[in-house]
Amino acid sequence: MIRRLRVFVGALGAEVNAFSPIPLDRAAFEALWLLEAGEIGPDDEVPLIAAPLRRAFALQAAGEIDVIQGLCVGAQPGGPIALADYLALRDQLLADLAAAGPVDIVLLGLHGATAAEGIPHCESDILAMVRAAVGRKPVIAVLYDPHCHLTRSVLADADLVFAYKEYPHDDIFDVADTLVDDALRVARGDIDPVVAAYDCATLGTFKTQRPAMRALVDDISARVRSDPRLIDISIAHGFPWGDHEDTGARVWVTTNGDAALAQDVAAEFGSRLVAIRDVVQDRGVKLDALGGAVAAARRPVVVADSADNPGGGAPSDATYVIDALRQAGIGPIAVGLIWDPGAVALCVAAGEGARMPLRVAGKACELSGRPLDLDVEVVKIVDDLDMPFGGGRWPVGRAVRVDAEGLTLILCERRTQCFATEAFTRFGVDLARMHAVIVKSTGHFETSFRPVAGTIVPARGPGVLADDFSLLPYRRLSRPVWPLDPTAKGGPLPWTFEARSR
Ligand SMILES: [Zn+2]
Incomplete structure (x- = not known):
């Protein structure tokens, strides 16, 4: 008999515009989604920020896992979160995780471009603390919005990080379902994820119904379907109104134990995104x-x-x-x-x-x-x-x-x-x-x-x-970056993470 895996699910996210005049605080989360531990039932509507819960509840009903739901919070985008309110929410999430006892999998619904006063990337902060809390063995799987800042530390601390593929985001639950299934495969030792990333050194918006983006995203899903060594290919469209050293478009690829393949595929699709970046921008x-x-x-x-x-x-x-x-x-x-x-x-x-x-x-x-x-x-x-x-x-x-x-x-x-x-x-x-x-x-x-x-x-x-990004008073943005630096082309990031080999 297969042991039922213990799976913790939590969520915390808001897209933060470093230049927005609208401060975010706890009330901004209460106004959208603030659900305490255990508050979401298997028959309730799952808030988008906690999308992995849907598949987790289905697997629980099928007798495969036990779900422990921790804090799930999300706010309408705005300026950086008030520090005390962010720390209180983060610590509540960590307390819920600690109260859950030993777990096999931690599923997190995050955004990827969340910032608080003095904390330029909350996801990096949360992942470091979650990994420190659970230790090396449990699987940490993260759902990201493609409007994220892809940082080294998040890829280092998590086993799986998948972004939705579509903008408009019509596929949030589809990607969440795949993430949950793959997290179970990692926990059972069926796959051993390795990730590599490519920096496109690009600021822009990338609607996936524009013909060149459509072709790129369709090619990505066809490639993942046809090559069993590939686990996921995600694009960080980036969020140009954030202000982080990792702001900008990036591609990251997760394979089953094949670092060279991850690097090759990240470079292939990363350079394709650079090639089409100009034609896919909306010219208002x-x-x-x-x-x-x-x-x-x-x-x-x-x-x-x-x-x-x-x-x-x-x-x-x-x-x-x-x-x-x-x-x-x-x-x-x-x-x-x-x-x-x-x-x-x-x-x-x-x-x-x-x-x-x-x-x-x-x-x-x-x-x-x-x-x-x-x-x-x-x-x-x-x-x-x-x-x-x-x-x-x-x-x-x-x-x-x-x-x-x-x-x-x-x-x-x-x-x-x-x-x-x-x-x-x-x-x-x-x-x-x-x-x-x-x-x-x-x-x-x-x-x-x-x-x-x-x-x-x-x-x-x-x-x-x-x-007009040239008008934004960036303080942390890495240069060169297109279109501020018209010839910036990016390249592979030196971030390949070997399998965790449990
Ligand atoms: Zn988004």
Whole structure:
């Protein structure tokens, strides 16, 4: 009889924008996901940050493992986490792990670009402490967002680190399932992982539906399927608004005991990513040309305000794109999700059907632009808005639709990226009747909005998440890096880790 493996599952993550004016604290985690040890049951919906739990619960039901769920926390992206709050969450996770007693496997849902005040890479910090706590033998398997900073110490301390393959992240649970199965294979001695990494020395965004990225990602999955020596090939797209010496695009490859193969395959796909990095970048339309571009495009035109995407730590209340379209005579315009908890409170107090003057948006910081002063109608209040994302649901909470002067605005209390059309349709907005739909998102909106969009137009406005990297005051970023250094090409990282040979 096979002994049931004891498997601990925990999660802690938030994408941290080093230049964001929105500080993260414990309340930011409570507003999204803060689930204490044992709080998630096998029949509950698994929060995305703890995606490995889904497969773990299924294996427990099949009698293969015992699951011990520790702290699982995730926050909407923002600036660095307040140090005391980060340390308290980290130590709670470690205390849960200690309370679990001896375990065979530690599964961690992390992000890869989490930072706290004075701690530039929380994942490196967490992994070092988890490895020190459990010792050499237990398997540590980590699920990463591709918008991570790939550091040496994380690869050294973990046995398996897999990133989701898709951006938009439509495959979070699929990759998590594979990670859990492979962690069991490591624990049972069926495979012996070795990893190698390649530095692409590149800052950018890499939507996987762009033809050249699609081909690269499809080739990666075909290669892993066809070569039994390969365990995983992951791409760190990197998060250029983080500021770490390891910020940037990288490829890492995990093989079954074959270091040379890991190095070769990492170099092959790493240099392929460098070769296509320029053609796969979105070139957004500048604001002075945006009205003309939208007027000429097939309706409804979905305009991505990526510079104000809260999914990268921006406030989600900037008004530059709204102003540009209104000045060009575009209308009707729908906008979501605008973060303005004060305006939501006023609208809720007034109630559905109320008409009132409202100052909205343009408030969080200088890069938010000017507020809008409107005579609005409070059309609808939804208390429990949520949206599909990554195979799960993303909670938003209370949100309000207000209409005014050709504008339909969806206002939210909790800063949340506009992932899906439900952000409008739950309020009765008929997107087909809009001339333009402005979404505060860079890429994740595409899966849901593409079927209803006549055209998708990326805007290039000012904002906390503007993509002119030469304007960001980096302090730690390693150089040379493309596009700041146009000829930077990167190369293999001297980080090959031999099998742990249990
Ligand atoms: Zn991501």
